[in-house]
Amino acid sequence: MPFLIDDINYAQKELNIFRSKTFYIKDGPIHERFIFPFLCGSYFTYRKVDVERITSLAKAISKDPTYLDVGCGYGDFLEKIIQYLPNAEGIEKSADIFFKLGRYKPDYIKIGDAYNGIEKKYDLIFVGWMEPGVDYRDKIAASTDVIITTFDKGGQCGMNGECEMDEYGFEKIASWITPSWIDVNTELLNKYYSKISNRTIEFLKQLRGAHNLWYVYSKPKYKDIIKETLIKSSKKDYNKDVYEHEKILDECGFSYNEMLPSNPDICLWKINFEE
Numbered sequence: 257m258p259f260l261i262d263d264i265n266y267a268q269k270e271l272n273i274f275r276s277k278t279f280y281i282k283d284g285p286i287h288e289r290f291i292f293p294f295l296c297g298s299y300f301t302y303r304k305v306d307v308e309r310i311t312s313l314a315k316a317i318s319k320d321p322t323y324l325d326v327g328c329g330y331g332d333f334l335e336k337i338i339q340y341l342p343n344a345e346g347i348e349k350s351a352d353i354f355f356k357l358g359r360y361k362p363d364y365i366k367i368g369d370a371y372n373g374i375e376k377k378y379d380l381i382f383v384g385w386m387e388p389g390v391d392y393r394d395k396i397a398a399s400t401d402v403i404i405t406t407f408d409k410g411g412q413c414g415m416n417g418e419c420e421m422d423e424y425g426f427e428k429i430a431s432w433i434t435p436s437w438i439d440v441n442t443e444l445l446n447k448y449y450s451k452i453s454n455r456t457i458e459f460l461k462q463l464r465g466a467h468n469l470w471y472v473y474s475k476p477k478y479k480d481i482i483k484e485t486l487i488k489s490s491k492k493d494y495n496k497d498v499y500e501h502e503k504i505l506d507e508c509g510f511s512y513n514e515m516l517p518s519n520p521d522i523c524l525w526k527i528n529f530e531e
């Protein structure tokens with residue numbers, strides 16, 4: 257069930273308390289996005305590489321791509337996308353998250369419920385996935401040929417935890433794994449906001465996991481161009497030109513292309529193509 261405005265008000269109060277108690281921590285303002293993800297960032301832990309991958313796909317499909325972020329919240333990720341796709345838009349069900357909290361709503365975010373259908377067709381629809389019990393995959397499928405979705409391995413989406421689009425005539429083309437905000441949150445809390453010894457922190461760090469999945473789906477006609485574009489994008493060096501919050505990911509042991517000691521089969525952000 258989607259959260260209630262009271263929950264967000266409560267979180268905002270907790271955020272204010274957090275700020276009053278941690279103002280001395282140098283990177284505290286950047287930590288906030290992994291501690292209060294909805295209010296201060298996004299539920300998923302992205303890097304510039306994610307933004308460039310997704311926008312390069314949109315550009316490969318169309319010269320002047322249309323893009324929709326469904327359930328975009330305050331639009332933290334969408335803002336980054338707009339740097340590359342100026343016409344990108346978002347749809348967000350809750351007007352309250354803006355108006356009851358006195359937060360600015362940009363024009364590129366429309367208030368609307370995806371359950372009522374998506375107004376027009378888009379070249380690419382992004383679904384930074386839904387809460388458990390929320391499932392509007394049929395509406396998304398009717399409005400685009402290319403879908404990118406990201407969700408927690410914990411099984412957030414759909415009535416029964418389904419996030420797959422295969423049953424709507426889409427093919428899964430590629431995927432990659434990143435840490436979830438909770439993975440990063442755990443490392444940050446251990447290191448900065450607990451009294452655990454350094455030795456124990458180092459030990460716990462070895463157990464860190466990565467639980468966010470990103471899937472690229474398309475109708476068969478776009479399969480080749482999507483593969484080609486992703487292969488090209490994977491050759492770029494993503495270690496230099498990055499967002500400020502990426503330094504926290506590096507510090508917490510979630511670097512680009514990092515392999516995790518707890519699961520050496522996973523190479524973070526590496527694109528895996530479907531057979």
Ligand SMILES: C[S@@+](CC[C@H](N)C(=O)[O-])C[C@H]1O[C@@H](n2cnc3c(N)ncnc32)[C@H](O)[C@@H]1O
Pocket residue numbers: 258293294297298299300326327328329330333347348349350368369370371384385386387390392
């Ligand atoms: C888990 S939050 C993710 C927000 C944002 N994408 C992020 O990463 O922070 C899910 C968002 O989807 C919105 N939402 C839920 N159901 C929706 C629907 N049927 N149509 C549009 N938005 C919806 C919620 O109000 C909420 O802001």
